[in-house]
Amino acid sequence: MAAPAPWQLQAGRWIRPAAWIGGLVPLALMILAGFTTGLSADPIREVTHRTGWAALLMLMLSLAVTPVRTLTKWNWLVPARRTLGLCAYLYAVLHFATYMVDQDFSWGYIVDDIVEHPYVTVGFAALVILTPLALTSTRGMIRRLGKRWQKLHRLVYVAAGLGVLHFLWLVKKDLREPLIFAAAFAVLMLFRVLPIGKSGKQKRPPARKSPSPERSVAGG
Amino acid sequence: MLIKKPEIPSSEITPEPLYLNRRQFIGAAAGAVAAASVPTALMACAPGEDEQADKPNSYEDITTYNNFYEFGTDKSDPARNAPRTLRTTPWTVEIGGLCDRPGRYAFNDLVRANRVIDRTYRMRCVEAWSMVIPWRGIQLRDVINQARPRPGARFVEFTTLHDPAQMPGQRREVLDWPYLEGLRMDEAMHPLSMLATGIYGRPLPAQNGAPLRLVVPWKYGFKNIKSIVRIRFVDRQPRNTWQISAPGEYGFYANVNPQVDHPRWSQARERRIGEWRRRPTLMFNGYSEVASLYSGLDLRRNF
Numbered sequence: 001m002a003a004p005a006p007w008q009l010q011a012g013r014w015i016r017p018a019a020w021i022g023g024l025v026p027l028a029l030m031i032l033a034g035f036t037t038g039l040s041a042d043p044i045r046e047v048t049h050r051t052g053w054a055a056l057l058m059l060m061l062s063l064a065v066t067p068v069r070t071l072t073k074w075n076w077l078v079p080a081r082r083t084l085g086l087c088a089y090l091y092a093v094l095h096f097a098t099y100m101v102d103q104d105f106s107w108g109y110i111v112d113d114i115v116e117h118p119y120v121t122v123g124f125a126a127l128v129i130l131t132p133l134a135l136t137s138t139r140g141m142i143r144r145l146g147k148r149w150q151k152l153h154r155l156v157y158v159a160a161g162l163g164v165l166h167f168l169w170l171v172k173k174d175l176r177e178p179l180i181f182a183a184a185f186a187v188l189m190l191f192r193v194l195p196i197g198k199s200g201k202q203k204r205p206p207a208r209k210s211p212s213p214e215r216s217v218a219g220g
Numbered sequence: 221m222l223i224k225k226p227e228i229p230s231s232e233i234t235p236e237p238l239y240l241n242r243r244q245f246i247g248a249a250a251g252a253v254a255a256a257s258v259p260t261a262l263m264a265c266a267p268g269e270d271e272q273a274d275k276p277n278s279y280e281d282i283t284t285y286n287n288f289y290e291f292g293t294d295k296s297d298p299a300r301n302a303p304r305t306l307r308t309t310p311w312t313v314e315i316g317g318l319c320d321r322p323g324r325y326a327f328n329d330l331v332r333a334n335r336v337i338d339r340t341y342r343m344r345c346v347e348a349w350s351m352v353i354p355w356r357g358i359q360l361r362d363v364i365n366q367a368r369p370r371p372g373a374r375f376v377e378f379t380t381l382h383d384p385a386q387m388p389g390q391r392r393e394v395l396d397w398p399y400l401e402g403l404r405m406d407e408a409m410h411p412l413s414m415l416a417t418g419i420y421g422r423p424l425p426a427q428n429g430a431p432l433r434l435v436v437p438w439k440y441g442f443k444n445i446k447s448i449v450r451i452r453f454v455d456r457q458p459r460n461t462w463q464i465s466a467p468g469e470y471g472f473y474a475n476v477n478p479q480v481d482h483p484r485w486s487q488a489r490e491r492r493i494g495e496w497r498r499r500p501t502l503m504f505n506g507y508s509e510v511a512s513l514y515s516g517l518d519l520r521r522n523f
Contacts, residue, residue, distance in 0.1 A: 040296060041277075041285035041493045042349060104497050109486065117484050170484065172347075173394050173465065174293035 011076040019080040023087030026054035027094075044102045051095035052123075053177075056167060058088035059160045060184050067191040082137055085156065089134040092127050092163075119169035126162040129155050157192075160185055276340055277351040279420050281493050286427045287345065288446055289394055290380065290387035297389070298427035305386050306426040306447070313432065317377070317452035320368035327431050331417055333366065334358040338421070339414060341437035343444070344476045344505045350490045355435055356418035361409045363451070369405070373453035376408045377401070378434060378445045395461050401434065401445035402458035402472065406513055412437055415448070438504040440474040471523035475514065476505035480523050 030050050033039055039046040062084035069077045103109050114124045133153055136142070142149050164185045167178040288298035291305070311327040340354040364376070382398035384390040390397045407413065416435045417424055424430040429446025436443050442462050452458075462470035469483055478488045478501040489498040504510050514522075 041281040042295075042491070044491070044496070045349070101496075102491070102498075109489070113486065116481075119484060173289070 011074075012079075015076055016079045016083055019083035020087070023058055023084055023090075026050065026057070026091070044098060048095060048098045048102060051091045051098055052167070055088050055091035055095055056160075056163050056181050058084050058091060059156070059163060060181065060188065062088060063156070063160060063185075063188045067188060070191075086134060086137055089130050092130055096124075096127055119166050122162040122169070123166035126159045126166060129159040129162070133159070157189065161189075274340075274342065274352050276354050276420075277493055279422075282351060282353055282419055283425045283427060285351075285493060287347075287441065288389075288427055288429065290389045290397075290399065290447070291427065292389050293394060299425075301388060302426035302430075305388060306381075306430065307386060308426065308431040308447075311431050311449075313448060314450045315363070315367045315452075316450070317454050318370045318373040319453045320370065322367065330363065330432075331358060334362040336417075337414065339412075339435075341412075341435060342505050343435075343437065343441050344490060344501065346440040346442055346470070346474070346482060346487075348482075348485055348487060348490045348501075349493055350505075351493045354420050355414065355416040356421055357414045357416035357432075357435065359411065360413040360415050360434070361411065363415060364405075364408060367451075367453070369453045372455045374405050375454050375456065375458055376403050376405060377450075377452045377454050377458035378403075378448050379450035379452075380445055381447045381449045396464050399445060399461045400458065400464075401443055401460045402454075403434075403436065403443075404457075404513075405453075407436065407510075410510060410513065412507060412510065438476060438507040438510045440476060442470065443474045473514075473517075473519070473522050475519060475523075476501060477503060477519055477523065479503075480520055 030039070030047065034043070039050075062081050065077050065081040065084070069075060100110065103113070113120045115121070133156055136145060136149065136152060145152065164178065164182050167181055168175065171178050284299045285295050286298040287295060288302065291298040291301040309327075312324045313327065313330055314322075314324050316322040336356060336358060338354065338356050340352060342350055343353050344350045378401045380399035381387065382390065403413070414435045416429070416433050417431060419425070419428060424433065429444075429448075432448045433446040434444050434448065443460070457472060460470075460472055460474075462474075463472055476487075481487050487501055490501045491498050
């Protein structure tokens, strides 16, 4: 394998700020829409949808970092994973906060809703699961938890699965968008289950430059 | 020479303020007549409710926030797509089934033959939001009487236009097209039931179900079938689209009922579009005068 190109060495410096900026784009677009076109006649509903959607997108992107890195050997991508994960949590919290506004902060209704309606239950569970992951995202916690950190952070698979289920269950009829998320989640999980995920550690034929999806099939 | 679509010179268009004034005059007159003959519209809502609480939503809210899956499943899709693709002139409504005077009626004839009424009604969507809409239209019972239904006619079935070229949302099998709805005859004959042809005195926009849509204010919004092309008198309870699609979630009656939750959300409260707080949902959307239609009917089972 050839040595990383100079731009790849540089990439290590800007990847984290770039991930933050990219991760905050949905929020920026939402604020912009709030000031310009408006967020439909029912802004609370619109913000709830947008934050939930962004939370799922960020979760999927953070789950995509490892496979992409394995396939491309772009190790400089790794810091983006934590940033995108934190962005996902930010949107999940905003999503739940908007939901509380939507419910007038009436706790009786909120508790009933979480208990009685499965799609709310799984969405809330995803938020609960993501909380310790977000809290242990500091360098200090990573060092302190050692090997247990990685075990703990595997819970992100559960949270993402529940998030996708939440979206699937809440949609009234048009399942296109939640099914796209479900398919993405399935692919990202398959990568971790199938042997292709492990092929990243093997040496590749030096001739290869650009990776293609076929490569991963041949990989195991 | 190529003949272009005739354009009305701007000098011949009535300026909007004048037009609105005239409409207001007619509207007020019609409203007075309606109020005199049927003191049942929103004006006579439950005591203790102040008028401010039922201020009509803006024309913009009403015409940009629509559930009309024939033009897309997002609430902004209908306003974007429907005005471009739906052709509402000429429009005919086929009236048939168990009646003595079936026939195909041109939209204009159907409306011209009947008294125009203005009614400001609350509209409560099954998704727990609501609006207040100043409708213009005709009474459904006038149209029914015109067709002379036979004694065997116990229900009325309505059908929406089915034309994927005009209704691009119908190219996908999101629902069973065409959209169907139904009412029991006594519900259809109730003085509150109307066929709307306009909003705020202006013609009904395509996204709101032009040119003719049903408005039954004590039921969830999905009962208010849009862009009607067929009205049929039948002896059995017709199937309605959302019930076909998810029978556990959407019933035939679909009366607004804070006691009966949708399986995925509570119906106890609603948010009026434009407001931040939720308000309690009223039984029959506050139109308690229809309660007698359902005496003896278990509204938990017949939801």
